[in-house]
Amino acid sequence: MNIDVSSVDHALTTTRAVRLRLDLERTVDNQIIYDCIDVAEQAPSGGNQGSRRWVVVRDPKVKAQLAELYMATGGEFMIGARNKIAGTGHPQERVMNSAAYLAEHLAEVPAIVIPTIMGVHDGSGRPGLFDSVVQSVWSFCVALRARGLGTAWTTAILGKSDELREVLGVPETSTQIAMIPVAWYTGDDFKKAPRYPARDITFIDQYAHTWESGPSDPACLADGPGCVVEADIKAPIQQVWDLVTDINFGAQFSPEFVGARWADGVDGPALGAQFIGSNKHEAIGEWDVPCFINRYENLVEFGWVTSDADNPGARWCFELARIAGATRLRYTLTLGPGPSGISQAIASMPDKEPRILHRRINEHRSNMQAVIDGVAAAVHRESDGPNPIFG
Numbered sequence: 289m290n291i292d293v294s295s296v297d298h299a300l301t302t303t304r305a306v307r308l309r310l311d312l313e314r315t316v317d318n319q320i321i322y323d324c325i326d327v328a329e330q331a332p333s334g335g336n337q338g339s340r341r342w343v344v345v346r347d348p349k350v351k352a353q354l355a356e357l358y359m360a361t362g363g364e365f366m367i368g369a370r371n372k373i374a375g376t377g378h379p380q381e382r383v384m385n386s387a388a389y390l391a392e393h394l395a396e397v398p399a400i401v402i403p404t405i406m407g408v409h410d411g412s413g414r415p416g417l418f419d420s421v422v423q424s425v426w427s428f429c430v431a432l433r434a435r436g437l438g439t440a441w442t443t444a445i446l447g448k449s450d451e452l453r454e455v456l457g458v459p460e461t462s463t464q465i466a467m468i469p470v471a472w473y474t475g476d477d478f479k480k481a482p483r484y485p486a487r488d489i490t491f492i493d494q495y496a497h498t499w500e501s502g503p504s505d506p507a508c509l510a511d512g513p514g515c516v517v518e519a520d521i522k523a524p525i526q527q528v529w530d531l532v533t534d535i536n537f538g539a540q541f542s543p544e545f546v547g548a549r550w551a552d553g554v555d556g557p558a559l560g561a562q563f564i565g566s567n568k569h570e571a572i573g574e575w576d577v578p579c580f581i582n583r584y585e586n587l588v589e590f591g592w593v594t595s596d597a598d599n600p601g602a603r604w605c606f607e608l609a610r611i612a613g614a615t616r617l618r619y620t621l622t623l624g625p626g627p628s629g630i631s632q633a634i635a636s637m638p639d640k641e642p643r644i645l646h647r648r649i650n651e652h653r654s655n656m657q658a659v660i661d662g663v664a665a666a667v668h669r670e671s672d673g674p675n676p677i678f679g
């Protein structure tokens with residue numbers, strides 16, 4: 289049987305967390321849940337052991353007990369957060385609105401599914417527990433989606449897992465994994481969510497090594513090799529932003545980057561602004577390179593390209609994002625497409641191109657890591673006082 293790839297991809301990329309669009313009026317037949325569990329049970333499991341057990345809650349009295357537990361562990365917080373950020377444009381506004389709605393209406397959802405697995409995790413890292421159930425529960429959600437039913441992967445109730453166990457009669461020798469509300473969804477379709485493109489987060493052969501295209505065999509500069517170094521820094525985003533937009537900051541930490549100065553008439557970072565970076569390297573010597581700021585959005589990204597704004601030798605960027613209790617900092621580099629020291633090195637030894645690239649990317653990665661570590665150390669020093677309020 290030929291598989292219709294676009295339908296499969298559509299189901300996989302649009303199985304959203306459905307809360308506001310759960311149809312609380314329409315009955316969900318038990319058989320459809322059994323069918324989707326049969327699909328889900330085809331997922332892999334460690335040792336090929338069938339250890340997943342599924343609890344489907346339909347009884348209104350039991351659903352009310354789950355709703356009460358959910359409210360106590362997460363719902364009250366979600367409702368409070370929704371009320372606090374409503375209308376402020378906060379990045380979590382939509383999610384909180386939807387999450388609070390689910391907390392308020394959980395008891396009305398036609399079916400609530402609690403997947404469990406026999407066994408208790410021993411922390412050994414061996415396969416067989418969470419890693420033998422999560423993929424199956426996701427298959428269950430996608431199978432339902434394909435049939436017109438919505439789900440939301442929730443775990444807040446596990447904050448009261450003993451009480452949940454008591455309500456459902458789950459033995460202590462089994463682990464409860466999630467709580468999945470199941471209902472027909474209203475409306476037609478769902479959209480893809482914004483996510484990192486694969487090329488930004490996929491590394492070939494070596495962690496952190498990225499490729500803008502290809503990579504060809506053998507790999508070459510025209511493939512746009514690069515690297516990314518990341519850290520979750522426990523500090524408000526403004527503090528991290530102030531450090532990374534200081535063009536001299538990295539010089540304290542990078543063995544190669546010596547310092548930078550703004551071009552004549554420029555007094556700070558802005559789109560199109562130019563600065564000159566100074567570098568040193570034991571094999572290359574000392575050199576200056578003009579840099580042009582090509583990405584600049586307050587608290588979001590600060591990027592520059594080197595040598596020639598229209599045909600750069602390299603592209604660098606700091607990207608910042610708020611995550612729970614921290615700021616995620618990504619420092620990225622992409623080489624090319626224009627000429628640079630590396631293209632000259634390759635021109636003199638073209639047969640060594642892949643090796644030259646590999647080595648140079650590793651060198652950059654280690655220098656970039658030093659800068660990121662420097663940011664983390666600097667904010668920790670600054671945060672030694674009272675607890676920072678995370679942005």
Ligand SMILES: Cc1cc2nc3c(=O)[nH]c(=O)nc-3n(C[C@H](O)[C@H](O)[C@H](O)COP(=O)(O)O)c2cc1C
Pocket residue numbers: 303304305306362383386387390440441442443444445481
């Ligand atoms: C491990 C995990 C736990 C989650 N817990 C909850 C939860 O307790 N309540 C809730 O409303 N959503 C929960 N979610 C759903 C996420 O909020 C949701 O996936 C996210 O907002 C992205 O939306 P999307 O899945 O539609 O892309 C959880 C998701 C995961 C993966």
